[in-house]
Amino acid sequence: DTGVSQNPRHKITKRGQNVTFRCDPISEHNRLYWYRQTLGQGPEFLTYFQNEAQLEKSRLLSDRFSAERPKGSFSTLEIQRTEQGDSAMYLCASSLLSPAVNEQFFGPGTRLTVL
Amino acid sequence: AQSVTQLGSHVSVSEGALVLLRCNYSSSVPPYLFWYVQYPNQGLQLLLKYTSAATLVKGINGFEAEFKKSETSFHLTKPSAHMSDAAEYFCAVSAKGGSEKLVFGKGTKLTVNP
Numbered sequence: 014d015t016g017v018s019q020n021p022r023h024k025i026t027k028r029g030q031n032v033t034f035r036c037d038p039i040s041e042h043n044r045l046y047w048y049r050q051t052l053g054q055g056p057e058f059l060t061y062f063q064n065e066a067q068l069e070k071s072r073l074l075s076d077r078f079s080a081e082r083p084k085g086s087f088s089t090l091e092i093q094r095t096e097q098g099d100s101a102m103y104l105c106a107s108s109l110l111s112p113a114v115n116e117q118f119f120g121p122g123t124r125l126t127v128l
Numbered sequence: 129a130q131s132v133t134q135l136g137s138h139v140s141v142s143e144g145a146l147v148l149l150r151c152n153y154s155s156s157v158p159p160y161l162f163w164y165v166q167y168p169n170q171g172l173q174l175l176l177k178y179t180s181a182a183t184l185v186k187g188i189n190g191f192e193a194e195f196k197k198s199e200t201s202f203h204l205t206k207p208s209a210h211m212s213d214a215a216e217y218f219c220a221v222s223a224k225g226g227s228e229k230l231v232f233g234k235g236t237k238l239t240v241n242p
Binding site for chain 2 (some may be wrong): 046048055069105116119
């Protein structure tokens, strides 16, 4: 078990470009979350998958954002036509659906800078 | 709806002194409460969690927190600060069922002075 991994760790792009981030959760975890963290703020929920199904999306997730989790394994988060306001740390977390409390394990994050 | 308020965006203590980081929550259902720590350029690491069992919760690295329903609080404490405790700390709340997404506070940056 190597934990949650995210790639790339850093991404610098120009405004208007598309970017895609990848998250590999802990292998047996069937739940996957994306959060966004801006400077001086706590992480904010973006979206949630249970297996391959995207079950909840935040109002923060504009139509320029899309997330997928094919086959219930890794997940990708794509941002189209990036804006400077998209600059943030994008965090992925995974957990195991169980009767006990849901403990989420976080990856190191992808820091996006939009110039 | 759920929310978390962390009082004090910055807390500074001397090495060996008591650490107290404050967290108040709002929740329409019985909450689950968490404290996470974030070191620079790293992801979040779970320190401890409250799951409606014991109200005094012990976590890693000598931290503990007490759930007080009457005060809607879940303050984090450590009797004696160590230099390695310098980091940002986040309190979070979730509700059982559904996505169980975490709602975070804005964080408290802890500085430990020698």
